[in-house]
Amino acid sequence: MTLHLDNLPRTIYVEREEGKPRVVMIDQRALPGELTWIRTADWRVVVDAVKTLAVRGAPAIGVAGAAAVMLAAFELAGSRVGAAAIAGGGGAAASSPRVGPGRPAEDFRSFGGTSVWAAADGWGFRGALEAVASEVAEARPTAVNLSWAVRRALQTAFGALDGGQAAQEVSEALYGLVEGLIVEDEAANRRIGAAGAALLRERARALGRPLRILTHCNAGSLATAFYGTALGVVYAAAAEGLVERVWADETRPVGQGARLTVWELARAGVPATLLCDNMAASLMAAGRIDAVVVGADRIAANGDVANKIGTLGVAVLAHHFGVPFFVAAPVSTVDVATADGAAIPIEERDGSEVCPHPPEGVALYNPAFDVTPASLIAAIVTEEGAFAPSALASALVM
Ligand code: MRU
Numbered sequence: 001m002t003l004h005l006d007n008l009p010r011t012i013y014v015e016r017e018e019g020k021p022r023v024v025m026i027d028q029r030a031l032p033g034e035l036t037w038i039r040t041a042d043w044r045v046v047v048d049a050v051k052t053l054a055v056r057g058a059p060a061i062g063v064a065g066a067a068a069v070m071l072a073a074f075e076l077a078g079s080r081v082g083a084a085a086i087a088g089g090g091g092a093a094a095s096s097p098r099v100g101p102g103r104p105a106e107d108f109r110s111f112g113g114t115s116v117w118a119a120a121d122g123w124g125f126r127g128a129l130e131a132v133a134s135e136v137a138e139a140r141p142t143a144v145n146l147s148w149a150v151r152r153a154l155q156t157a158f159g160a161l162d163g164g165q166a167a168q169e170v171s172e173a174l175y176g177l178v179e180g181l182i183v184e185d186e187a188a189n190r191r192i193g194a195a196g197a198a199l200l201r202e203r204a205r206a207l208g209r210p211l212r213i214l215t216h217c218n219a220g221s222l223a224t225a226f227y228g229t230a231l232g233v234v235y236a237a238a239a240e241g242l243v244e245r246v247w248a249d250e251t252r253p254v255g256q257g258a259r260l261t262v263w264e265l266a267r268a269g270v271p272a273t274l275l276c277d278n279m280a281a282s283l284m285a286a287g288r289i290d291a292v293v294v295g296a297d298r299i300a301a302n303g304d305v306a307n308k309i310g311t312l313g314v315a316v317l318a319h320h321f322g323v324p325f326f327v328a329a330p331v332s333t334v335d336v337a338t339a340d341g342a343a344i345p346i347e348e349r350d351g352s353e354v355c356p357h358p359p360e361g362v363a364l365y366n367p368a369f370d371v372t373p374a375s376l377i378a379a380i381v382t383e384e385g386a387f388a389p390s391a392l393a394s395a396l397v398m
Contacts, residue, residue: 001238001241001243001269001270001271002269003235003238003239003268003269003270004267004268004269005221005227005235005268007267007268007269008221008226008227008264008267008268009026009035010225010226011025011026011055011057011060011221011222011223011224011225011226012024012025012026012055012060012063012064012067012182012225013182013225014067014070014175014178014179014182017041020041020074021041021070021071021074021171021175022039022040022041023038023039023040023041023046023064023067023068023070023071024037024038024039025037025038025046025049025054025055025064026038026054026055026222027049027054028053028054028055028056028222028259028260029052029053029054031222031259031260031263032259032260032262032263038054038055040071041071041074041075042071042075043068043069043070043071043072043075043132043136046064046067046068046071046136047068047135047136047139049064050064050065050068050136050139050140050146051139051140053254056223056256057143057218057219057220057222057223057224057295058143058144058145058146058223058295058296058297058298058329058333059145059185059189059223059224059225059229059330059332059333060222060223060224060225061139061140061143061145061146062143062145062146062148062149062181062185062332063149063178063181063182063185063225064146065136065137065139065146065147065149065150065153066149066150066152066153066174066177066178066181067178068132068136069129069132069133069136069150069153069154069157069174070153070171070174070175070177070178072128072129072132072136073125073129073157073167073170073171073174074171074175076125076128076129076167076171077125077166077167077168077170077171125161125167125170126157126158126161129154129157130154133150133153133154136150137150137151140347141345141346141347142297142298142306142344142345142346142347142368142369143297143298143333144297144298144332144333144334144335144338145297145330145332145333148332149181149332152177152181153174153177153178156173156174156177157170157173157174159173160173181225182225182226185224185225185226185330186224186225186226186227187383188330188331188332188382188383189224189225189226189227189228189229189232189330189383190227190232190236191383191384192229192232192233192328192329192330192381192382192383193227193228193232193233193235193236193237194236195233195381195382195383195385195386196230196232196233196236196237196293196326196328196381196386197233197236197237197239197240197242198386199324199326199379199381199386200213200233200237200242200243200291200293201237201240201242203290203291203324204237204242204290207290209244210241210242210243210244211237211242211243211244211290211291212244212245212246212247212288212289212290213234213237213243213245213246213247213289213290213291213292213293214246214247214248214249214280214283214284214289214291214292214293214314214323215230215231215234215246215247215248215249215257215261215292215293215294216249216251216257216277216292216294216307216308216310216311216314217249217251217256217257217261217294217295217307217308217310217311218231218251218256218257218260218261218264219231219294219295219296219307219328219329220232220260220261220264220265221264221268222260222264223260223295228264228295229295229296229328229329229330230293230294230295230326230327230328231261231264231265232328233293233326233328233381234246234265234270234293235268235270238270243270243271244271245271245272245273246261246265246270246271246272246273247272247273247275247280247283247288247289248261248262248265248272248273248274248275249275249276249277249280249310249314250274250275250276250277251277251308251310252277252310252354253353253354253366254353254368256308257274258274262274277310277313280313280314280317281317284317284318284320284321284323285321289318289321289323290323291323291324291325291326292314292315292318292323292324292325292326293326293327293328294307294308294311294314294325294326294327294328295307295308295327295328295329296327296328296329296333296380297333297369298333298335298338298344299327299329299333299334299335299380299389299392300335300338300339300340300341300343300344301335301336301337301338301339301340301393302339302340302341302374302389302390302393303374303377303380303388303389303390303391303392303393304340304341304342304344304371304372304373304374304389305327305329305341305371305372305374305377305380305389306341306344306346306369306370306371306372307327307369307370307372308368308369308370309367309368309369309370310370311369311370311372312370312371312372313370315372315373315376315377316376318376319376324378324379325372325376325377325378326377326378326379326380326381326386327372327377327379327380327381327389328380328381328382329380329381329382330382330383331382331383331384331396334382334392334393334396336393336396336397341371341372341373342371344369344371346367346368346369346370346371347367347368347369348366348367348368349366349367349368350366351363351364351365351366352364353366354366374389374390375389377389380392382396384396
C-alpha cells in the first residue's frame, strides 16, 4: 500500500488577507459530499463552528479556541477599547475591566455582532479578552484541549500586556501562538504515530501478519491540525506495512466514522471498511479484529478516558475477546486536575441528532461522549511515549 498523506487537506490554519488575520477551517458538516472551507475574521463564527461540529475533534477545537481568542484580540485592538488600552500604555495599568463583579461575562455575551466592542468601550482590553475567552472555552465542555488552548492564549496575551505591549502587538503575539500551536500539534501527532506504531509492530510480529484495526469516531487528520492521533498511529504503522485494513465504526449519531474517517482513509490510501456500530461484536467474535485504536477528549488522572459515545462499548468488547485496546492522544488531553472519569463533564447534545422527527411523546437521549475505565485500556500513547493508563499522570508530572 502506498500512503498518500499529501492528499489530506489541512484542517485548520491562519492566514492574512490584505494584512488582516483570517481563520480557515474545513467545514466538516459538508463532508464527505463536499470539501469546503470556512474563512472568517470573526471569532463568533469560529465559536459557532465549534458548537455545530464544523470543526471538531479535541486537538482541532483547541486550535480553533486559541484562534477565536486571537481574532477577538485583533477586533478589540481596532476598537475604542483597544485604542483606550493603547493610550493608557497597554500594560496592566491600562486594563481596567468592568468585567467581574457587576459586569459578568454573561452580560458581555448579550451584545451582538460588531457592536460588542463599542458597547464594551471602557471595559479594557484585558477584561474584554477574558470575557471572550470564557465564552470560547465553554463552547464544548468535554474535550479539555479547548480550555487548555484558550488558557495558553490568555497566558500569551497577559504576558505581553504585562510586558507593556499595546493591544495590536498582543494580537500579533496571539497570531504567532496559533501558528505555533498548529506546528506543535502536527509534531505531537507524528510522535504519537511513531510510539503507537511500535506497539502495533509487536502485535503484528506476534500474529505473524499485518493487522486489521478497528477505530471509533474520527481521531484522524480531520480531528487535529494535521495527521491525527489514532489515525496517526494507523498512518505510521501503514507506512511500515503493518496494516492490512481499518474497520471504521459508523459512530452514531453524528457519523464521524461514516462521513469522515473512511473519507480520510480512502484519500490517504489506507484500505478501509465501514461498519455499523452494532457489528463490531460479531467481527471480534470471528477473530477479525487484531487491535483497537481510538482517540480521547479528556484523560483523567487515574487513566480513565472520555471519548466519543460508543467507545466504552468497543472497549468492553475488546476486553471480552482479548483484543488490545489502545488510546492515542496528546499530553494536552490529559487533565490531572480531574481525578477520574466520573468527574469528566459529558456534553449532552440536541436530541435531533439522534432522531430529527421522533414520534410524539418520545424523549431523546444524546450524550456525545462516554468514559472508558483505565482497566480496559492496554496503553495510552502520547507524544512522550506509551504508558499504562494508571502510570500516565505521574509519568507526565515528573
Ligand atoms: O464530537 P467530536 O467529533 O468532536 O468527537 C471527537 C472524538 O471523540 C475524538 O475521538 C477525539 O476528540 C479525539 S480526536 C484526535
